[in-house]
Amino acid sequence: TITDSNGDVLPFRVTVTASNSTTSLTTQTNNDGEFIFEGVETGVEYAISTDIYRDGYDNSETSILVPTGASQTVIPDEIEVPIRNSEISGTTGVGSATVKLLDGDTDQILDIATSGSSGSYAFTFLADGRYKLVAQKLGYIFNTDTTDVIVLPVNNTQTVNFTAQPNIATLDVKITRDGANVSNADVTIISADTSVVLNKKTGANGIARFSAIEASTSYTVRAVKEGFTSSPGSRNVSLSSGDSTTTNFTMSANDASITGLVKTASGSNLRDAKVLAILTSTGQSTEATTSSAGTYTFGSIASGTYDIVASKSGFTSDTVSVTVNPGGSVTSGDLTLTVASVRISGKVVLKGVGVQGVEVTALSSATYTATTNSTGNFSFASLPVKTGATDTTTYQIKIKSGVFTKSYTRQVVATQIGKTITLPTTDLPSGQITLTVTDGVDPIGGAEIVFGISGGESESIVTGAEGAFVSDDNLRKANYVVSVFKEGFLYPENTIRLALETDTSQLTRDVYLPYVQSSVDEILANQKTEVKVQNPVGYDNSGASGVLYYKQESASSFTSVDMTLAGDSLVAEMPVFGSVEEVTFYTAITDTIRNNVYLSNQTSIVPLASGILSNIRVTPTVSGQRLRAGDSYSLDLFIRDGINKSLTDKFIGDSTDGNITWSVLNEATGIELTGQSGTAITLEAKQAGTYTVQVTADLDGSSVSRNLNLEVTEIPIGDISVSVPAKQISNSSTHLFSYAAKDTSGAAVMLGNGVTWSVLPSSAGTIDARGVFEPSGSSIIGTFNVAVSDPVSEKLGISDDVELIARIEPDEAYTLTDGNGLELSLLEGSVDIPSQLSLGQTTPPATKKFVFAQGSDVSYTVSDKIYILSFSGSELKKSATITLPEDSSLILNSGNKELARFNFTTLQWELLNGQSKSVSGAAGSASTSSLGQFAILAENEPLGIKYAAVLPSPFSPDVAPVKIGYWLDTAFPPAKVNIRIYNIRGELVRTLVEDDLQQPGRYGSSSSSKEIIWDGLTDAGNMARNGRYVVQIKAKDQQGEVVKLLQVVLIK
Known part of the structure; x- marks a missing residue:
């Protein structure tokens, strides 16, 4: 059930999915929030999740394991959907x-x-x-x-x-040059938290105004104009709410220049050095790069004192100070940069040949990488070095190839700056180990090998089909260890150790897994259990001996049993345990030829209580029930062991192993038992009272008893209700219905053998005395009810509607029927995934009863039965053939009848296949490309009144009114209808219907569209006189008018 967190049902139907790695099913909740999935696979866990896409609703998920063989599984807790409202x-x-x-x-x-x-x-x-x-x-x-x-x-x-x-202020920024206003200068203000960044240009008055800006903060103000330098470089202005403040800047022209030369310590001109000119008064800087001749120039700069700083990667920087006057040009002193790096190089070889692509790293305060070239050489051309006289820079050079790593450490001092440090040639190891995992006859694929150096790192791989493992060809001299595992195989107890004698050794070795322990799925408490270990045919097991170890949970140690060698197997048995205490066991095979011991994993199993009397059950369940006095009840005793296997056969027949005793405690006489020593008895409730019936089963020293507590009542039955297993059930399996009887006091009562079950309609299936319903076949679909009848009280209980649904597989063809004339034929391949098909019925609302068919100017009347065919899975992939029976609601309609499907896109009925499909006889058929709502449409005849009659005539108003009935035809509904009563002189006596808009159909009776009667009164409310009267029925539509006259005699 899907609910909100308060346990209330959601106000809409919820889509629910049940899915796992192979299956996905979809359904919807009903009005009570309940949902059901039919035909699910058992022994599988499903994720149950909602699929809601509405504001304020989140989806929810749970999971449930459907037990193997279960006919029905209920999710124990409600699935709560979180609501954000x-x-x-x-x-x-x-x-x-x-x-x-x-x-x-x-x-x-x-x-x-x-x-x-x-x-x-x-x-x-x-x-x-x-x-x-x-x-x-x-x-x-x-x-x-x-x-x-x-x-x-x-x-x-x-x-x-x-x-x-409001929290605002105004800031004016004024810029002048030699006392004159400076226009078109760029002014930027930035708030302290940088949330406000504004830009403006000064006007002709030299002012940039920032109005309505945020107050209660400070701003950094900068002024810039191309070709000029501002003084100061920036200002910090604090503003309070309502302030109007002015801050001033002055500009000076950038008309000065500085040139100079950058050299190395050896006197060579240094190109591509970076040179900064920093105006000391403002901190503003300008950057230049030296030419190939080592020269630099700063032109169009402001006058003032500058720090000139030269730098280049791998060199120490140098600084000079220069002062330049307005419009002046000066040459600074030379700047000298000293190299501050070393070069470290080396070579990597394998078997005397240089190796390309080996990764080399140099680690100090930073990490530098290099890769060997085609000759195995590598170098770090410019590694930074500290320049202090007492400084030392340490580099760790690491050479890594596969699992091989070699490190060198070099400490570099300032005196080595500009020099090359050469490392010794590094030789890579080339040892290799090749392993083949085999059962002694064939290689084993999919085995897991853990391979590594003893006491060091290891790697895990899975062998391919050939069972082979080949290590990298760079193993060094060392001891290596190997472990091997394969599901189902016994594993070597001892780790395999391999020694490479040199860095270039090549070693090939077979690794043996010759033994497999057969799976033990269960232990039966009353039987011995065989444990078998097998080796492949052709394997030499002459050196093999085995031991089976087992223990019960309460035992402190394992018991051993020697295994017997028989051909290609070693076999031993565990004894009969006679209890359900957990047993743990494993096997050990000693193979002297392989010089190893092979072990199985330990397995723990709880024995099944086979053959042990464990449970008895009486059906039907009468214990705790109220029985009706005078009824007889047939009771059956079912006896089972601990694995739910029936032991009933040991209690029946001429010679029995067990004994059954039924008795009424306290020698009460209100209950009578027939057949008190068998598994089937008859209980007769003779008189009101409370009773206890005891049944005992004895077998092989085990005894199980059950007490049935009963109450017998003589209160009459007041009501019977029938419960359904689900609102939708499969048509390919049986289903259990149940009933509940209540007496006139409202208490539940269990009825006896006289109750009869029936299915309505009987074409849906059959039901036995236990309430087990069996559908008529896998082709039957539609709605049915189950009825329970009690001949004593003559009470009848009828269930709610139940829908029989069919499972549709992609690779099968189907002909489905409701047993009452509807048929649906589906071709093979009509669906691409397994789907469920259901059939429901409804009646047309007013908007769908009298219609113009889609694409037609002909009006139709829709049958009272609308058939609803729907899938729970995909849409139809191939056209289906549908047959509908004649509808009794159209029996008086003489127009052509056609099959139609309701189009929910156009909201119109469409004739199937786009053409008229006349329905003749009992049914009609047509092809359809999709499912949905289907009905018979009868073409409305031209305006006319048929089958008109008055009953009774003559009539007495004192006894009953006269009824006026007729059938109305109109091709352009609705028609306007007037019904009036005239005397024989033509005088109007009574107007019964005036300008009533009527659709085609039957009128007059209480079961028709409108009941029409005359109670003998005139329009003035007086009783009309005895005599003959004329009933005039007049109908009019846009094509014309018709009149029908009937005579009626009134006698008081």
Whole structure:
């Protein structure tokens, strides 16, 4: 059942899926939130999940294991769907404000809203929980930046309002040069928290005005104009709310220049060095790069004092100070850079040949990488080195190839700067180990090998079909260890140890897994259990001996049993345990030829209580029930052992191993038992009272008893209700129905053997005295009811409607029927996945009863029966043939009758195959490409009144009114109908119907579209006189008018 957290059913049907790695099933809940999956595979676990896509609803999931062989499995707990239906709303006091919704405990932002023009905001579809709110808008302050924690219950709305106050100021930035205003200069202001960054240009008055900016903060102000330098470089201005402040900058022209030369310590000109000119008064800097001649130039710069700094990777930097006057040009002193790096190189060889692609790393304060070239050489051309006279730079050079690693450490001092350090040639090892996992006859694929160096790293691989493992060809001299595992095989007790004598040794070795222990699926408590270990045919097992070890849970140690060698097997037996205490066992095979011991994994099994009397059950279940006095009840005793195997055969026949005793305790006489020593007896409830019947079964020293507590009542039966197994059930299996009888006091009563069961209609299937329903066949679909009849009380109980559904497989063809004339033929391949097909019925609403068919100008009347055919799986992949029976509601309609399907896209009935399909005789057939709602449409005849009659005539108003009936035809419904009563002189006596809009069909009786009677009164309310009267029925539509006259005689 799907509910919300309060246990209430959701207000809509929910799609539910049941899925695992191979199957996915879909269904929908009913109005009670219940759902069912039919035909599920047993012994499999399913994930049950909802599939809801509605605001405020989250999906939920659970899982359930369907036991093997189970006919029905119920999810024990309701599946609760979380609902988010709470809300926080209010006003910020100003439009376009940002409101952030925070987690009340972690301050994580959950959602962001913007207030409307009126300041209102809202967060909807919230789960219950703890929240905070933050309101923000540039230029405003709020009564609180962050609210206290808001505790929001389920289905609750809380209002949180903010108050906003303006927080703005004005800042003027004025720029001059030699006392004159500077226009078109760029001015930037940045708030202290960098949330405000604004740019403007100065006007002709030299001012850039920033109005209505956020106050209560400070701003960094900078002024820039191409070709000029500002003084100062920046200012910091603090603003309070309402301030109007001016800050000033002066500009000087960039008309000076500086040139210079950068050299190495050896006197060579240094190209591509980076040179910075830093104006000391403002901190502003300009960058240049030296030419091939080592020269640099800074042109069009401001006058003043500069620090000139030269630098280049691998060199120490140098600085000089230069002062340049307005419009002047100076040459700085030379800048000299000293190399601050070393070069480290080396070579890697394998078997005397250089190896390409070996990774080499140099690790110090940073990590540098290199790779050997085609000759095995590598180098680090420029590794940084500390330049202090007492400094030492340490480098660790690591050479790695496969599992081989070689490291060198070099300490470099300042005196080695600019020099090359050469490492010794590194020789790579080339040893290799090749293993083949075999059972002694054939290689074993899929075995897991754990291979590694003794006491070091290891790797795990799985062998291919040939059972082979080949190591890298770079193993060094060392001891290596091997472990091997394969599911189902006994594994070597001793780790396999392999020694490579040199760095170039090549070693090939077979690894043997010759033994497999046969699976022991169960231990039966009353039987010995064989354990067998097998080797492949052709394997030499002459050196093999085995031991079986086993123990019960309570034992402190294992018991051993020698295994017997028989051909290609070693066999031993565990004894009869005679109990259900857990048993643990394993086998050990000693193979002197392989010089190893092979062990199986330990297996623990709880023995099955086979042959041990464990349970007795009486059916039907009468214990705790109220029985009716005078009824007889047939009782059967079922006896089973601990594996649910029947032991009943040991208690029946001429010679029995067990004994059964039935008795009524306290020698009560209100209950009478017939057949008190057998498995089947008859219990007769003779008189009201409370009783206890005891039944005891004895077998091989085990005894089980059950007491049946009964109450016999003489209160009459007041009601019988019938319960259904589900609203939809499969047509290919049996299903159990049950009934509940209640006496006139409302208490439940169990009825006796006289109750009869029946199926309505009988074509749906049969039902036996136990309530087991068997469908008529896998071709039957549709709705049916089950009835229970009690001949004593003459009470009848009828179940709710139950739908028989059919399972449709992709590779089969089907002809399905409801047993009453409907047939549906499906071709093989009509579905691409297994699906379920159901048949339901409904009656047409007014909007679907009298219609114009899709694409037609002909009007139709729809049959009272609409058949609903639907899939739970995919849509039809091939056209199906549908046959519908004649509908009694159209029997008086003489127009052509056609099969139609309702199109839910156009909301119109469409004739099948797009053409008329006349229905003749008892049924009609047509082809359809999709399922849905089907009905018979009768073409409406031209305007006419048929089968008109008055009953009774003559009539007496004192006894009963006269009924006026007729059949109305109209091709353009509705028709306007008037019914009037005239005397023989033509005078109007009574108007019964005036301008009534009527659809085609039958009128007059209480079961028709409209009941029409005359009670003998005139329009004035007086009783009409005795005599003959004329009933005029007049109908009119857009094609014309018809009149029908009937005579009736009134006698008081």
